[in-house]
Amino acid sequence: MNVTVIGTGYVGLVTGACLAQIGHQVICVDNNRDKVAALQAGKIPIYEPGLESIVFRHSYRPIDPKADHEAASTPPGFIQFTTDLNRGIEFGDIIFITVGTPALPSGDPNLQYVEAVARGIGQGLIRTQTRSRYRVIVNKSTVPIGSGDWVRMMILDGAAQAAKEELWVGSSVLAGSHSNPRRFDLQSVLPHFDVVSNPEFLREGSAIWDTFHPDRIVIGSDSPTAIAIMRQLYEPIINHSWDPEATPEAQPPVPFLVTDLASAEMVKYAANAFLATKISFINEVATICERVGADVTEVARGIGLDSRIGPKFLNAGIGWGGSCFPKDVSALVRTGADYHCATPILEAVIETNRQQRLRIVEKLQQELKVLKGKTIGLLGLTFKPNTDDMRDAPSLTVIEQLLKLGAKVKAYDPMIQSNQGSLAGVQLESDALSLAQGCDALVLVTEWPEFASVDFDRLAAGMRRALIVDGRNFFSPQQMRQAGFTYLGMGR
Ligand SMILES: NC(=O)c1ccc[n+]([C@@H]2O[C@H](COP(=O)([O-])OP(=O)(O)OC[C@H]3O[C@@H](n4cnc5c(N)ncnc54)[C@H](O)[C@@H]3O)[C@@H](O)[C@H]2O)c1
Known part of the structure; x- marks a missing residue:
């Protein structure tokens, strides 16, 4: 599957690398140019055991038929890095948000990075002229209860803003369908997507192991289509088929827990609060x-x-x-x-x-x-x-x-x-x-x-x-x- 991961930190980089390892095609987007340049040059900006070798193994390089056996046997999953958000949006059928949500002095999480990305996704869906292709937007950042609906609103705001801008300049996105730009019908240009919550439970220091051997995968959504796509994405982990040495029949499948959006968001906070307690x-x-x-x-x-x-x-x-x-x-x-x-x-x-x-x-x-x-x-x-x-x-x-x-x-x-x-x-x-x-x-x-x-x-x-x-x-x-x-x- 084509996956885009926005935010290449401890969670985003591990998520992108592990998804590439199980056979998906991944583009990781980050707005930190130095970080992306380092990743493109094969340097891992954080220390996480096992991460470097997975990224190296799956880093995209054009297949040279005359190349050695290793290149020829590179598994189908790959990972690429870019600062170009629109490129990521055009690419991914599933788009992960994995930016930071650090605490403000008040104790509330700072949602400015999630907001910027959500608006950017909305704008990108219009500007890349791919708004009618269905996407699953996955919120993996830890966000307060109710943020799933808020992210949806931010995406729609971004899309509306971009659509208006396109309309003023008479873009081909909308050309023909609206003769009077001042009275265009927003509903007719809305992108086709669902927002899903997929909280992350990895522990730094054993993040790769945790991603491949999770205690559970939690998906918060009321969209059967989005849930089915997320299940397909994680199937190799759920049934252990990603691991050639595993005997899937001997291991029970990883629990795949589907909840509403608010409950999934609460699972993350309640789990961490319980462990801290x-x-x-x-x-x-x-x-x-x-x-x-x-x-x-x-x-x-x-x-x-x-x-x-x-x-x-x-x-x-x-x-x-x-x-x-x-x-x-x-x-x-x-x-x-x-x-x-x-x-x-x-x-x-x-x-x-x-x-x-x-x-x-x-x-x-x-x-x-x-x-x-x-x-x-x-x-x-x-x-x-x-x-x-x-x-x-x-x-x-x-x-x-x-x-x-x-x-x-x-x-x-x-x-x-x-x-x-x-x-x-x-x-x-x-x-x-x-x-x-x-x-x-x-x-x-x-x-x-x-x-x-x-x-x-x-x-x-x-x-x-x-x-x-x-x-x-x-x-x-x-x-x-x-x-x-x-x-x-x-x-x-
Ligand atoms: N670190 C963990 O162990 C862990 C575990 C579970 C959940 N989480 C949650 O996952 C989220 C990410 O945490 P992290 O530790 O990976 O954060 P991080 O700070 O390591 O990484 C965030 C990345 O997002 C990038 N970014 C910020 N704004 C961006 C934008 N507009 N466009 C593109 N990239 C942008 C930053 O440059 C950075 O590389 C947080 O909500 C955190 O609470 C973290």
Whole structure:
């Protein structure tokens, strides 16, 4: 199928690449010229394990009959990159919107990028003279409840505006059907499309795996045609046929859940809010564990074995962050406020998380007393391992607090090599051992796997004071103490 993906970030690029991998023809559109130029040159602007090889394998190149076997055996799916929105609109029978919806200071999501794209789609459908060809417009960006209808309205607004402009210049789009441009019938020029909600549940760091092995695919729509097209698009994933090594008959099909538009949009917010709640819950329990002398890792194991609860998202630590949980929980609170619904649980979840980040600094103060003039080393900066994403990372709160208290902050993260924006004032090091040199304390912020195999004796030996605050309960307390560290975990 011909698919266009607008917005080539963490979600759009992974979606486009995976759709190409399962045999679809994909054009990815982005208005960031540098990003598109890099992608056209085969460079992946984000770090996501496995993404580069899929993009490379499916990047469109004209077939040369004299080329080597690899080119000849390139699978039918391909992926191309462009800044030309109209080219994407002309191409795709299915058009995904995957632009960002970052939080505004109010907590509401910023919909300006979705609006720009929706209007652009409407205009493009008129300008490319393809308005009568049926399209499915898929909203994959996380948007507030009711946005599906709003996106439809924006597309129609864009189309009407373009149609009027075409009419004034006597374009062939409308020529002949309207003798008097001032009295044209808008209905007669409306594009033929449906808007579908298809929320995304991928996790950065395992996005490729998640896309090929989703727990469910959710489609919000009341159009049987659009639903059938979306089912056809995802069929290779639903029945596992994309994977030559899979035995589809041994695996149940991926649940394909069809809902109305508003319910699909709510599924996304409710899922993220629930996961954030689970983490804030165990973090609150962790604080009580510390006071009563219990070990939260044992407690989490004990409750996670209950099949009604499950073990996931019960790791106590520095708290949640990233590009989704903070903005999505805030957005749900704002939606509740808009509809006069109290949201005390969600508000407490946010507040617990805010305090949890600060508990790292409290633990340092507890041991080091005054932080002014002390050197603190942060192991990891990204909001989770296996990504380069720094959006709303807990490390940023810790850095801000430490700098405010007069500490010197150093950091090492395998993915972050340059000080930009919110990392101003942080001295970046090239590995964990050089980070530890001269530090009064280390804080494990991101549980990068490589930190498990550091030489802890050398790490401790290089420090002014061998104190470690393990913000993810990642290390073995015994092992760290044997290496000479004073070890502080989270709730253990
Ligand atoms: N990142 C995740 O893990 C994740 C997971 C699930 C859902 N989501 C949701 O998916 C959406 C996208 O998130 P993301 O992390 O991929 O965002 P991102 O910021 O990484 O990417 C957005 C891309 O859209 C492009 N863009 C902006 N305006 C454009 C325009 N007018 N035309 C073309 N391109 C434009 C930007 O240049 C950027 O490349 C958000 O709503 C987010 O909440 C994200």
